[in-house]
Amino acid sequence: MSRKGEPALPEPALRALPSVHYLLQTDDAARLVARYSRETVRAAVREHLADLRIKMRRADSPPLPFEEARFFAEIENRLQDRDASRLQRVINATGIVLHTNLGRAPLAAVAADAARNAALGYLNLEMDLVSGQRGARGGQTEELICRLTGAEAAIVVNNNAAGVLLALGTLIGETASGEAGEVIVSRGELVEIGGSFRIPDVIHQSGARLVEAGATNRTRLSDYRKAITAQTRALLKVHASNYRIVGFTEDVGILELVALGRETGIPVMEDLGSGALIDLSRLGLPKEPTAGDAITAGVDVVAFSGDKLLGGPQCGILAGKETTIRAMGRHPLFRALRVDKMTLAALEATLRLYEDMEQLRESLPILCMLTATPETLTRRARRLRAALTAAAPGFEIQIADSIGYSGGGTLPEIGLPSKVVRIRPAPGKTSTANSVEEIAETLRRRGEPPVIGVLADGWFTLDVRTMTDDDLRAVARSFRTLFSPNTRTGNTA
Numbered sequence: 001m002s003r004k005g006e007p008a009l010p011e012p013a014l015r016a017l018p019s020v021h022y023l024l025q026t027d028d029a030a031r032l033v034a035r036y037s038r039e040t041v042r043a044a045v046r047e048h049l050a051d052l053r054i055k056m057r058r059a060d061s062p063p064l065p066f067e068e069a070r071f072f073a074e075i076e077n078r079l080q081d082r083d084a085s086r087l088q089r090v091i092n093a094t095g096i097v098l099h100t101n102l103g104r105a106p107l108a109a110v111a112a113d114a115a116r117n118a119a120l121g122y123l124n125l126e127m128d129l130v131s132g133q134r135g136a137r138g139g140q141t142e143e144l145i146c147r148l149t150g151a152e153a154a155i156v157v158n159n160n161a162a163g164v165l166l167a168l169g170t171l172i173g174e175t176a177s178g179e180a181g182e183v184i185v186s187r188g189e190l191v192e193i194g195g196s197f198r199i200p201d202v203i204h205q206s207g208a209r210l211v212e213a214g215a216t217n218r219t220r221l222s223d224y225r226k227a228i229t230a231q232t233r234a235l236l237k238v239h240a241s242n243y244r245i246v247g248f249t250e251d252v253g254i255l256e257l258v259a260l261g262r263e264t265g266i267p268v269m270e271d272l273g274s275g276a277l278i279d280l281s282r283l284g285l286p287k288e289p290t291a292g293d294a295i296t297a298g299v300d301v302v303a304f305s306g307d308k309l310l311g312g313p314q315c316g317i318l319a320g321k322e323t324t325i326r327a328m329g330r331h332p333l334f335r336a337l338r339v340d341k342m343t344l345a346a347l348e349a350t351l352r353l354y355e356d357m358e359q360l361r362e363s364l365p366i367l368c369m370l371t372a373t374p375e376t377l378t379r380r381a382r383r384l385r386a387a388l389t390a391a392a393p394g395f396e397i398q399i400a401d402s403i404g405y406s407g408g409g410t411l412p413e414i415g416l417p418s419k420v421v422r423i424r425p426a427p428g429k430t431s432t433a434n435s436v437e438e439i440a441e442t443l444r445r446r447g448e449p450p451v452i453g454v455l456a457d458g459w460f461t462l463d464v465r466t467m468t469d470d471d472l473r474a475v476a477r478s479f480r481t482l483f484s485p486n487t488r489t490g491n492t493a
């Protein structure tokens with residue numbers, strides 16, 4: 001029946017659609033139920049039938065004969081896509097070690113175990129086992145940070161952005177006149193770290209008024225001095241992290257800034273960002289200022305990330321003078337920004353690794369990756385090329401040089417020479433992939449685990465710096481399943 005003015009429904013075609021009950025009894029459905037649950041498959045069948053009905057009702061749609069095999073292939077794609085969008089482990093073949101979109105630092109095994117143990121049971125989170133009394137949350141962790149940086153006190157919050165917010169919020173306090181307290185920052189350091197973290201915005205959020213000193217490329221100590229007023233509550237130095245100003249430049253070192261702070265009685269804070277705890281140049285990497293350098297220089301507080309160069313879980317660390325840090329721990333914001341038991345457990349285990357410097361390079365995954373030698377990278381690339389070549393014919397597969405990055409706004413302009421294995425459908429030959437885009441998309445959506453590589457210069461590239469031996473095997477396995485002519489079941493379209 002159709003009401004006036006509406007196109008007539010192709011009723012016979014609609015009526016010819018099989019029922020949900022019938023479809024769920026087919027072999028195709030049984031195959032899906034073995035992998036997903038009956039409820040999931042039932043819901044997907046219902047949804048897909050409803051979509052089909054809508055399509056068939058469209059006046060301009062061509063007649064759509066119902067094909068059972070195709071119907072289930074489409075449902076399988078739907079379910080696989082849903083599966084692929086859950087949070088899951090992926091293979092990072094980008095060569096970017098601290099990839100923010102991929103969760104930054106992979107944890108050391110002992111740190112992951114510590115988080116797992118904390119997750120599965122109870123722990124002495126706020127209890128001193130020696131006295132049996134209530135203890136400070138994270139007391140052990142804070143002591144470790146102090147030992148490793150030379151700071152008098154430390155606290156841990158959710159991330160470095162939270163740390164900067166809390167530190168500024170505490171330093172600003174209230175001015176006698178009720179006006180906003182001022183924070184002085186060099187114009188060359190008003191950076192955006194990525195996404196939503198811009199230094200000027202965070203200063204604003206903390207309730208402080210930003211006072212800019214100097215010019216974008218040059219700031220001198222006299223510029224800070226000129227900017228100081230009765231309302232000044234902090235001198236802030238920000239590590240430029242993800243960019244460098246080159247050419248005619250000048251900035252004020254932390255030592256000079258600390259001297260000015262002492263002279264004027266104004267606290268000095270450094271937002272270090274990357275959070276190196278050790279001098280990376282000892283491992284042949286570029287020199288990065290460490291948290292200990294800031295403490296030695298005499299800052300009142302230094303803020304840094306736990307999941308950048310420190311190689312731990314996502315968190316932010318504030319370290320510095322006892323009275324300053326204690327005030328931050330008492331600020332009402334602290335309760336809102338504090339970390340959970342799994343993070344603390346993982347951080348503590350990560351920090352303990354730093355007590356054995358001999359082993360550190362091996363035990364901390366990010367240092368292992370950042371310091372991988374050309375020989376290791378070449379050996380890994382050869383193994384991956386061999387495994388991929390054996391997995392599927394019809395592809396051109398080569399080893400090439402590339403530049404990887406530390407990522408996460410750390411060691412910015414320094415590229416790390418690396419090796420990639422690059423793939424494209426072999427020109428003039430039959431291949432199971434039509435394009436490099438298809439290779440990238442199929443491995444990303446259907447790889448087990450999903451593989452994240454890079455498209456560059458007409459190739460799909462896999463950088464081996466960020467891949468483990470297990471990853472190499474998993475990529476080759478996925479490549480065979482998805483691209484070998486014998487096993488390939490369908491594309492992702």
Ligand SMILES: *Cc1c(COP(=O)(O)O)cnc(C)c1O
Pocket residue numbers: 159160161162164193197238239240241242271272273274304305306315316408409
């Ligand atoms: C990365 C970074 C931040 C933000 O740290 P998160 O841990 O991502 O919150 C802040 N400041 C600087 C200088 C940074 O490099």
